Amino acid sequence: MSQVEQIKETLKQELKHAVTAAGLASAEEIPDVVIETPKDKEHGDFATNLAMQLARVAKKAPRAIADDIAANINYEAAAIDKLDIAGPGFINFFMKKDYLSDIVKTALTMNESFGTTDIGAGKKVQVEFVSANPTGTLHLGHARGAAVGDTLSNILTKAGYDVSREYYINDAGNQIDNLVLSLEARYLQEIGQDASMPEDGYHGADIIGFAKEIVESYGDRFKDADTDKRRAFFRDYGLKRETDKLKDDLADFRVRFDNWFSESSLYEEEKIQPVLDKLSANGETYEKDGALWFRSTEYGDDKDRVLIKQDGTYTYLTPDIAYHQDKLNRGFEELINIWGADHHGYIPRMQAAIQALGYEKDQLTVQIIQMVNLFENGEKVKMSKRTGNAVTMRELMEEVGIDATRYFFAMRAAETHLDFDLTLAKSESNENPVYYVQYAHARICSMLRQADEKGLKPDHEADLSVLTSEKDQDLMKKIGEYPEAVADAAKRHAPHRMTNYVYDLAQTLHSFYNAEKVLTDDEQLTKARLALVEAVRITLHNALSDIGVSAPEKM
């Protein structure tokens, strides 16, 4: 539990004691006590609406209840300096300030692990994201999914969950047949044969590149080869190269997966039929019109879904159900899937499947990633200027930079449409939130360098009692909010809260910087402020790292 949580918890307990001591309500009647941090500093460090919540039970006016609570609370035990009763019945608490310096010491001591909490209690969670077909290039939407999925995984880990990142490779089915046929056609074209691309073929430059590679290594060896053998080779080759490309692109985007799960392994390891058997045994399937159906409407889906088509092959859903069964078999208690907006109609049937297999609906959450629109100089960018095709993730990384790209994609709630302003993301100015935050970090590093030249280093033992200015205290409070911000973002699956937090922290630092000096003639104050800014630096660094953004020491 973090410092601030500890304080709040103690305050809650003392509030409960005060309520029972005042005879306002019995312990069982007291609702969950909510301690909030008021927006307005005049409303204290913390506040509670408990008196209003108790109005009905205690049959008294909220302000009168607040008076009773105030008269009965133990100031010393709750670490309260003073309290006010305000508005309709809020109780505002002004805390003894020594807790603030504890926050600084905790940050310095924990360093890179500052921000970790145990609210996840080691729960095994799997985050599956990107999972783009291995048939082409990663685009904008994938990049957003990658940024959101990776950031979410980072903060879940920090909040104490046992997280595994997974990529589902759709390496079975029609699209792979198409990949093979496309590659075959390109290969034959490369060696001067008259071959046409399949109807739904992949026309990307990457396929042509692979065909050229094959010609370089193998010449025209496959010209008259047995079609099945040739295609088997092209299948393996194409998949390998496509998957490698995905891995490279994502690694360069600072996204790594714990597991790359192959769809075709479900076939090879015969994991599909047992799941069909289980569904049938549970009475969740029936036959109609020569097909096998899943009664997904039993679990709120619009219509039942076909599992085995008339021609005897599976629909896309079938191996996907087996895949989710496999995930659950691997011991994951909670599954988080991050899908593109075009898949959102697919959610009810997948959730139905989870339940039909005997699991709870909420063991699967699906986070939808909404569409991304690129803008440059106020104009909508439809196509890449370089290639004339849709803008790829790699182009974005190269043009905008990884830091800005990651930050911008993490910045907005995933389920909202995102306008990505290229001009802003590329600008090296205060308008650009990424630079604004990074600048705060660099500024601190600069001060630390100058202190270092004078032989001063941030010291865990510094006497922080001299940090009494408003800006000092604002900063300490803001640092103290970090573990909660992480926990909150994790609980709500809301990675964009981290960019909000880190921006706030940077703002508080810049404001402090303009109002107070760190390196002064007053040695005690200098030491205290060095410890303070080092704690800010650690927090900025950690929060940026959650988002996948670097924390530069110079700018």
Next chain:
RNA sequence: GUCCCAGUAGCUCAGCUGGAUAGAGCAACAGCCUUCUAAGCUGUCGGUCGCAGGUUCGAAUCCUGCCUGGGACGCCA
């Protein structure tokens, strides 16, 4: 037609499991560099929280209906 997401300042968005006067950035305007990085700070201006009802001590937040924008509704993947 059914379902999902969104609608908050001129623009881009926070806030949404009910709480105090609805916040931030940009834009506009006015200030701050002999001082640790001005990629910064301070202030001013800016709102019928899409519309209409409802629930209650209290609604941007919850419920219902409607309007607008986007998306999904295959024995495709």
